[in-house]
Every structure is written in structure tokens, then in C-alpha cells.
Amino acid sequence: MLRKLSSRALIAPVFALAAALSASALADEASVKKAMEAKLGGKVDSVVRTPYPNLYEVFADGQIVYTDEKQTTIFVGTLIDGKTMKNVTAERLQKLTAIRFSQLPLEQAVKIVRGDGKRVFATFEDPNCGYCKRLAKEVTRLDNVTLYVFLYPILSPDSLEKSNKIWCAADRGKAWTDWMADGKAPAGKGDCDTSAIQKNVDLGHKLGINGTPTIFFTDGERIPGAVPIAKIEQKLAQTAAK
Template sequence: MRFKYYMTLLLALGAPAVMAAPADDIRASLDKLNLPMQVQTISESPMEGLYQVQMDSGRIIYASADGKFLVQGALFDVTDGGLSNLTAAAEAKTIGESLNKLPREEMVIFAPEKPETHVTIFTDVDCGYCRLLHSEVDELNALGIEVRYLAFPRSGASGESAATMESIWCAKDPQEAMTQAKLGNTIEQASCANPVANQYQLGVQLGVQGTPAIFLANGTLVPGYKPAKTLAQEALANQ
């Protein structure tokens, strides 16, 4: 079963016969579902009676104390200044930490000499907006932004796009291969142990539904293309 980002889901589950600590009941309910994600932490949420369940993907769901009900969706704090999305803030923090720990050697990176911050982009070589964004990588670098690419072939972890991306990751010069592929040129086929399938699955777990999916250094998601100057401003403001 796959959770979709920001879609509210209410599940009625069988309550345990004997009440235990909330975390135990919640974990037992989730174990029944055989989710593709693992529970990382369970803690009280800012809303009384509602518990926050942090998944290893970075996503958050909420649960009643007895584990009988689960809710997926955004929890907002109503203040005098308007609404504050508590769920998005908590998810971004964990996602940012997770992405920032990925090995650099498993990414295709375009970096200026002295980067001020970075963006991590799930990309597809056959995506028109990905190609447009890549044409502005030099401008992003000039503005102090390091671009870190992860593979997200939209047709899945197998097929022509995935094969092309595997060749990029296995190329002698991955940066040049990425550029040529995004120009629509044929690149030399290459094979090796590569992270393309794992990166695709990571994107699925993070709720990536299209490309480019741009994550700023603090984990904030920027869905879709933005011009280099606008993206650089947002990246510098969300380190």
C-alpha cells in the first residue's frame, strides 16, 4: 500500500484487547499493514490526543493513542498570522537530513568552486522541464548553487529511460553524459553497479510524482521547474 503525499486517509483498525503504551499500540497497528516504510519514531504531536509517527522515508502520519485510527494529511497550527503547516516543516527537516547524508559518489553533481548551498534534484533525462532546468545549471553554479542529481526515470526502474540513466551513472564522465543525454543526444551504453533503481525507490518513498522534483538543503520540496534566479533565491533562503 502506498501513501500519497497530503491525501487524507482514515483507517479503522482492530484495537488491542489489552491497552499498552500508545507507541506499542500504534506500532502493532502499523505492523498489520505491511507498509513499505519503517517506523522511525512515535511521539506526541502538538495536537492533544494525536500521535506523530515518523516513517524512515521522512513522511509523517498521525495516530490515535490506542492505535485504532490512522490519519495522513497536513496538521496546521492556527495563529494570528494565519496557518502554519506543522507536518510539512517536520517532514522537511527529516527529509533534508536524509538527503544530505547520501554519498556524493552516488550522485551526478555540478558544483561551483565555492558553493553557498545546494539543491538535490530527482531528474529524468527525457523530461522536457528537466532538460530546461539543466540548461541553466551553469547559471545556478554562478549564483552559488551546487546541483546534485538523483535518478528518477518516470517510466520506472526498468525501461529505456532507466537504461540511459544507468549509462550516465556508469560513464567515465557522468556530468558530460548527463548533459549530452539532456540535449537529446545518444550516449554510449555502459553498465556497472549503480544506484538508479534505489534512487527511484527513494523518490517514490518521498512522494515524488513528477520531475524535476527539487529538494532544497533544508528538505523543502520545490515541485517542478523554476528559473535559475528564482530557484537560487529560494535555495539560499532555505539552507
């Protein structure tokens, strides 16, 4: 006669199998992480086994690379899901590089308010960055926004000099917009307390900001590069809805 098994007896082996598989996956990820750190010669932030056969996502230095279990192949590029045609790499980077907006030291930024200022975002920008100037012209068309510009002089010594002058201006927002959107060079000596600018550089390095402009929205999402005003408007509407 067959013995009737309790539901607990049936479920227990399933949980045990799931736990074993989970432990195995973690062990594989750990070994891949160790091996990739040796190959890349630096810290790897995370390794995750993807849903795709024998493919691991390796996140390091703000970038994603892919490899197999034995690291016989390492490639950098865009991973597209064959069924949905979604850009998997872009979606994962968006998640992995997100920040907590509330932790940004906004007192270290140039504050620009237009209209009611309810829609908020922040940028890291170099005053000699051509793409930043393009973005600044786009931003002048936005209304009802508060923009926090973190001066991030990483391109040249002159970038630091201009940043100091903008920071020391009586109206920082006007000085920034005059230079970036209209080409009117900032006046003054830049001899006030400019320690905030060095703090911005340190913060940018910590956040893995390697280029300007870099935009952050209040949901933590980061978008590198100058983007069209339509995309900024769309993102601001999404964050406002949340």
C-alpha cells in the same frame, strides 16, 4: 507546628511526576505504533504524540498520517496550527525526511560546476521526467554552484538506457544538460561501468525517494518536485549563511 521542607524535598515529587508522565507518553506512543503497524501492514518509523488533544503523528513510508489513541480515526492531510496558521505537517516532514548530506556518495553522481562552485546541492532525477527537465532549465540560470545529479531511472526501461549513455559520456555534465535542457539526445553505447546507477536506485529506495526530481541541500533538507529558481536561490543563501 509546620515542618519546614527543604527545596530538595519539594522538587523531588515534581521530578517524579514528570518522569511518570513521560513514561506514560512513551507507553502510549508504543501502543499506537504497534497498532498502526498492524493496520497499515508495514513498518512504522515513528509515532509522536502531538500538542493537540488526543492526536498522534504517525510517520511511515515517507508520509505522515494522524490518528487518535484508539485508532478510531486515521486521516491523511495537512495539519494547520489554529493559532499560528503554520503548516505543521510540512515542517515535520522537512525534519523527518532530512538526511546527512555528507553521507551522500557524491562519486556516484554527475557533477556540474558553474562559476566558483561554492554553493552546493544535489538532486535525484530521471532523464525522462518532465518536471526534471523543467528543473534543469531553471538550474542553467544559477551561477556559482556545484550540482550533483544522481541518475535515478525509475520511470521506464528507456530511462535506464539514457542514464547509461549519459554516465558513459566523456563529459557527463554536458551530456546531462544537453538532453535535459536542450533536448539533444545522449550519444554513445552506454557500455561502460554503470554500476553507480543501480547503486543510486538502491540508495533512493533507502532514502524513500518515490518521485523525481528530489532536491537535497547541504543542511539535509529535502524538497520534492521542480521548484522555481527563486526558491532554490533562497535556500542556497540560507545554507551558505549557516
